[in-house]
Amino acid sequence: MTAPDFEDLLRELAPQVLGTLVRRHGQFEGCEDAVQEAVLAATLQWPAEGVPANPRGWLVTVASRRLIDQLRSDHARREREAATAAEPLPEDVPDTDDTLVLLFLCCHPALTPASRTALTLRAVGGLTTAEIARAFLVPEGTLAVRISRAKQRIKASGGSFALPVGAEREERLRVVLHVLYLIFNEGYTASSGSELHRPDLAREAIRLTRAVHAQLPGDGEVAGLLALMLLTHARRETRTTVAGDLVPLEEQDRKKWDRGLIDEGTELAKASLAGPTLGPYQLQAAIAATHADAATAEETDWPQVHALYLILERIAPNPMVTLNRAIALAETEGPAAGLALLAGLDDDARMAGHHRLLSVRAHLLERGGDPAAAYAHFRRAAKATASLAEQRYLESRATRIGPPAPGVAPSP
Template sequence: MTITPTVEDLLRELSPQVLGTLVRRHGQFESCEDAVQEAVLAAALQWPGEGLPENPRGWLLTVATRRLVDQLRSDRARRERETATALEVPPEEVPDTDDTVVLLLLCCHPVLTPASQTALTLRAVGGLTTAEIARAFLVPEATMAARISRAKQRIRAAGSEFVLPAGEERQARLRVVLHVLYLIFNEGYTASSGSALERADLAREAIRLARAVQARLPEDDEVTGLLALMLLTHARRAARTTPAGDLVPLAEQDRGQWDGALIAEGMALVKAALAGPALGPYVLQAAIAATHADAAEAEETDWAQVHALYLILERIAPNPVVTLNRAIALAETAGPAAGLALLAALDGDTRMAGNHRLPAVRAHLLERTGDLAGAHEQYRQAAKATASLAERRYLEGRASRIRP
């Protein structure tokens, strides 16, 4: 039976809460995660046809607990000390606490690589199957399954406790969580490869998780800034492609198609974050997105403000991509030659090696200067460098239109 969107959304929301409860009570993250996945599968098969139970969260916890009991019973070393009686939890005893943030911090444990943090977050907190995660990152399912399994084993070996860290440790771990959610959103908003420009499911999942973190930590300006950035960026989704799936650049988008509700929510969050004591990278990026959203037409964009924000961002979080984006803003305020001069500083940066955006931006600026031959060559280089078929079609189209 096909799972309905309502049931799917509910399961995505409830599964990390149930997993958090099991891990908090019994430890053994890997066994608990397997048990929750089995409970979610059972719900996906039963709920659409039989209707939602009176207490969906309690139903999931009860079924997951029973699955965990079955697993423990099959383990001879634990059979004597782990029994169904000790573990059974009736639905009415389900606590109201939501451990999603604690679970995120556990999945983003510093002993894991960024790739493993992302995969485990999507699996344990995002509710995606191993097959779905493998498809999103274009690796075989067996490879992704092994990566997730190793991540669980490393967390277990590290002896990490299921608690919300305090002070500096919490801030350090939280920065990793935000970075992982940022990576998930970016991959969803503009897929790094494949035929489609985006993976909307990943973008929506990143937003859902960012909302959960922001609800738990509303006083953290960077958390608020990241959520605002996601909302303001995702608001453009409907205008980013033609009906045929071809890319529409920001300057050419029909802004009437932008999601006004997401923009209003994002703007309010940006305002709140900017009122904080310090400007962090996500708050600054959200402010840049808000500046674009504030312009009814592309020609009304306050590029001087965008450039100023990128200058600040470049100082506090130096990154070649930030410099690349600043070059675009600089070209709008001081002319394409100034933007090209700034891009030249990135030519020797190994972090940009193979990145298609550098020749793509250079091609655009060369085209504006009238150097059509140079622009044509740069568009071709950019098209060859990207694994996204949607971006490749766009870049090849630009190249063909200005063929010298």
């Protein structure tokens, strides 16, 4: 087994082992530390000694021993240590996979969105604190404090290691899916830094969403989110040049898209739409499938894309949805129609100075025959994004147009 195979196996098993320990002993933070030590031990021993016949059971046993050692060394927990140490070490590890329960715990409503994301990547994704800090460009110490506080907040809130029921379960699942969506988005288009995307984060989001889908195969929104990720990730190799410069969707070499991911994502998208309810991830997956179905950019079914965005805007109002609908509307009714729709976003505080709004308006102004205004907006958009890849692309669009001639004032 190669080093990447070991890494994949351990990332798959770690949340299952953590779930087993938390269910048995409680103490989320102590259990997580014990699992990390067990994973480290496996990393050192398995390449030399071989993978044990029951790798999950091996990890549970080692982690349980580490946890007992921790309890014995903590004088403030003597009573708990006595009860735990009296338990025999597990010989038969249950086959139940607690990954979904662990995800629900990491996405506890008492946590902030940033804490949910960090804790999910740490406890369920198996990423180190340093890896998560690098992904989100924050100091490792800051992220470590954030994760530690998240664990303490879960403990203080009395969160139990069990799936919630009824309406609470549905609400918590929506939070889980949103966290996975945020992780994927950060991996697909990094919000800052020199790289356009972080494929490791995108792959991790897909892996975790597959785990949720495996346990909830009948949930349309889970299937829709997985489909959306697969269809979007299929374009990853064509989104940048060799030099790392951004390539927009209409200019990508569609022959190089990953057809395996597209086929799988398309089938999932179709299956998700067959259910009795319709959610935002299902609609976004349907939009992505429509783009993937077009052999060329010119063959895109823009009326269908616009219709889907219109439905999405009605069930999940969001300025980014309106922004994307404006692009589709411009393709069907012309740039003036798209610009008119964008005008409605100018008073939305969430979009004030946002580089996406500026860049889309610049694109439509250029198509509408106002190069001076397009140039000004592309320049403003480039200054508004923290992504160096996006900055280079937007500056190149401005350079291609060129500055307005002296005495020519851009449109507002």
